[in-house]
Amino acid sequence: MSLPADRNDTDDDGFRVSLEGATLPDFVQMECLANSNRVFRITSGHRIGYMFFNKGQVIHALTGDHVGESAALEILKWRDGSVEPCNVGWPDAPTIGSTWQNLLILSAQARDESGNHRLVSFPGNRNVVAAQRATDTTKLAKREEPPMSAPPSSQSLSLAQFQAFVRLDPAGKIVSAKGDSEEFAPVAAYTARLAELIGNLLGMDGFGSLECSFPKERVFLHRERSGNLVAIKLPAEAEVGALRERFGI
C-alpha cells in the first residue's frame, strides 16, 4: 500500500473551531466519519503526538515513545490539550491495521480497566460507541481490505512484538524508540551506512532495506523516503511476512 509522500490537505476553506469539553475519541470519530486525509498534532501538557488519517482511517500515529497502534492508544488516553492540523512526512506504509472503531473501543476498555472511565461521546454518537463495544472486538480487529499478497497471520505483527524499535533521522538523532535503543541505534546506523557503501561500490544505489537473521532474533532496517532509518529487532520465531512485504525484502 502506498501513500502520498506529502500532503497539504489543510484546506483554507471552512470554519476554524474551538471546542471546550470535546475528547480525543470524539475528534477521531469525526475525522474518520468525514473520510479525512490529514495529519494532526496533538499536544497535551509536555506531550506531543501525531495522528495520520487516510481515507477515514487512522493509519499511523507517533508519540515520543511509541509508534503505530500503541501510540494511537497512548494519545487517546490524554484528557486535555489541543489538536491542530500539520504537515509532516507520511510513513512509507501504514503502521496501524486496526479500524478506527476498534481503536476507540480499545481506548475505552483501557480507561474502564484503569478505573478512570471518563469517556464522553457526542450525544448522537453514544449509541454507536455502545453498540460497537457490544460487538465482538475480534471481528473489528482488522480492516477488511488486507493486501492480497500478505497472509492474514502476517498482519498481526504489532509494536508489542518488537524487542526493540528505533527511528533515526538522517542526522542520526533518535525520533522515536522502544526497548534498548541506546545499544540498538548505533548498530542500526552503522550497519545502514555500511550497506550503502557496499551498494555504492557495487553500483547499486538506493539502499532500501536490510534483514539479518540470527539464531534467536531478526533485525530489520529500512530507509524511509524521508531519509529516516527505521530499525526493528524481533524474535526469530515472529511472523515477519508483513514486514518483508512492507520493506520489499
Added chain:
Amino acid sequence: MINPILAAMRDVDGVHGSFVVTRAGALAGKDLPAMFDDAVLTEVGRRIARLHEGLCAGRDDFDQCVMRFADHKLYLRSIQNGFLCALTTNTVNTPALKMALTLTARRVDPLIADAAAGTVSRSVPPPPSESPPSRRQATYRGHRA
C-alpha cells in the same frame, strides 16, 4: 577451484553472480561480470566483514543477511570460513536462491582459506622487495605457477 562452483549459482533466475570473502574480508573467489574487478570486491569484502562485526557485536553469528537496493539485492550467507555473497535482481526466486546458497556454501566453505591466499596474491600487488618471492606468491589466476 571456487569459481566454477560459484558459477552454479547462476542457474537460479535473477542471480547476476556471486563471490566469496573470508571472515577478515579478503576476496576468496568470484563469479561476476568483468566490471566487478578484484579491487572493488576487496573493498566490498572489507565492508562486509565490518558489517558482520557491527551486527554481531555481543551476540551470535548471523545466518543470513539481505540488503535491498533500488533494483538489486545482495544476499550474504555466513559460513564457517567466510561469507558467500550473491548479487541478484529484486525479483529473484528467494526459495530457489536459498537452496542454491545452502548447496554452494557447503562446497565452497572448505576451499576458502586456500583460495583467499591465492586471490589476495594476485589482486594486491606485492610490495617491492629484493627477496625472492615465496612459493605462495607464485600463482597466476589462482593456479600455482
